[in-house]
Amino acid sequence: MKTILFTFLLLASAQASQKKWNVITVVTDDQSQWSVGCYGQSDIQTPHMDSLAKDGAIFTNAFVNSPVCSPSRATFLTGRHSTELGVTDWLTGGQSQKNGISNKFTSWPEILRQNGYTTGLIGKWHLGSREASLPKNNGFTYFKGNPAGGWHPKKTIFTDNQNKTEPITGDSVNICTDIAIDFIKENKSRPFSLLVHYREPHAPYGPMPSIDEAKTKDLKPAISDYPNLNKNTAKLMRNYLTAVSAVDRNLGRILETLKEQGLEEKTIVIFTSDHGYNIGHHGLRFKGNGYWITTDKKGCRPNMFETSISVPLMIRWPGVVKPGTRVDAMTANIDMLPSITGMLGLQSATPHHGYDFTPLLKGEKPAQWRTEVFGQYQMINDAKHSMRMIRTKDWKLIRHYKVENKDELYDLKNDPGETINLINEKKHAKVISKLQARMDSRMKALKDDPLSKS
Structure with missing residues (x-):
């Protein structure tokens, strides 16, 4: 009886795993x-x-x-x-x-x-x-x-x-x-x-x-x-x-x-x-x-x-x-x-x-x-920004290629509402450098040129 029950349970489990x-x-x-x-x-x-x-x-x-x-x-x-x-x-x-x-x-x-x-x-x-x-x-x-x-x-x-x-x-x-x-x-x-x-x-x-x-x-x-x-x-x-x-x-x-x-x-x-x-x-x-x-x-x-x-x-x-x-x-x-x-x-x-x-x-x-999450937004219709993003658990770096002085850095851990752009804060230079390296690696792997006209 135990053998029959065990076999039945195995069949039920197998059927569940094969369910379409x-x-x-x-x-x-x-x-x-x-x-x-x-x-x-x-x-x-x-x-x-x-x-x-x-x-x-x-x-x-x-x-x-x-x-x-x-x-x-x-x-x-x-x-x-x-x-x-x-x-x-x-x-x-x-x-x-x-x-x-x-x-x-x-x-x-x-x-x-x-x-x-x-x-x-x-x-x-x-x-x-x-x-x-x-x-x-x-x-x-x-x-x-x-x-x-x-x-x-x-x-x-x-x-x-x-x-x-x-x-x-x-x-x-x-x-x-x-x-x-x-x-x-x-x-x-x-x-x-x-x-x-x-x-x-x-x-x-x-x-x-x-x-x-x-x-x-x-x-x-x-x-x-x-x-x-x-x-x-x-x-x-x-x-x-x-x-x-x-x-x-x-x-x-x-x-x-x-x-x-x-x-x-x-x-x-x-x-x-x-x-x-x-x-x-x-x-x-x-x-x-x-x-x-x-x-x-x-x-x-x-x-x-x-x-x-x-x-x-x-x-x-x-x-x-x-x-x-x-x-x-x-x-x-x-x-x-x-x-x-x-x-x-x-x-x-x-x-x-x-x-x-x-x-x-x-x-x-x-x-x-x-x-991390890597993001892209190469704009055509509303503006000419070419944005790339790296978002980690604690930080977000956004580069606005094709336009000047628009880059952004947010401390998501302490500023989840992204109210303070820290991109020009010298004390965060190492953070920016590490995030930029990760972004560059992604773009290189994708052959992604953010300055492309296409």
């Missing part, structure tokens, strides 16, 4: 950590985002390698840096027709497709609209969304893999979810990977569905105490948080669908964003290409502040990740390719620069882990 998981990745647009309840937001409720942290893992030091849409999304899919990919700034409509991602660099959805997964992407693409850059040529068997970039929240015009374009009446945030739910139901009997890329909470923040606006119509949100902020900053914040609330409600619809379809225990759910955001933080609005929203300053302020590069990252992996797991190690969206393939147990020889955070999810200590 589904994976859903929800990616919002322009959402920093400060907007989510489980990261400290208290002006609105984000129960469904918070539930992923409660039932799974929350990453407290999750960053992106580029602080704007297109290069960050390209890195997220390929595990490669923006200068390697040739996508270093957000793509305008005209640029999208000539430039973008290429299947020369294998994406993790392509790896999943090669391993029998049905792969879908709904919503925002923003990685080029030329033929070589389209989702169908970069790993997706299904696409319904906008190839170019953003759109108005009530003017949704989506294209599919057959290049058929149609306007869809309603609220974009709900429309993306409706399509996602249909995809889940249609593919529930086969392994699938679904990327739901909301345009929210990107500007314009509204109008949002009435059910969401009703929750915040009387909200008086907290804002930064940065001096001389424009008078409409609190209104901007309220509208932005309304859009975050709309995403949370729709995330709840996706989670409920998984439960109704019997897929909850066999689906990994990942929630993150393409980069962070500012509304009054550091006196700015937007992200790495932030603009001043103060009465005494105007124009673009290129930056790689924590608020611009930090993103929410929560992962629910039923039966594998212990509920309430907290991951404090530094991660970056360049880690997604090795981590998703790692979670799914897929082997791939695809070159990348990321780390597989699967052991961190399981409470294990990896043999090696990063001690």
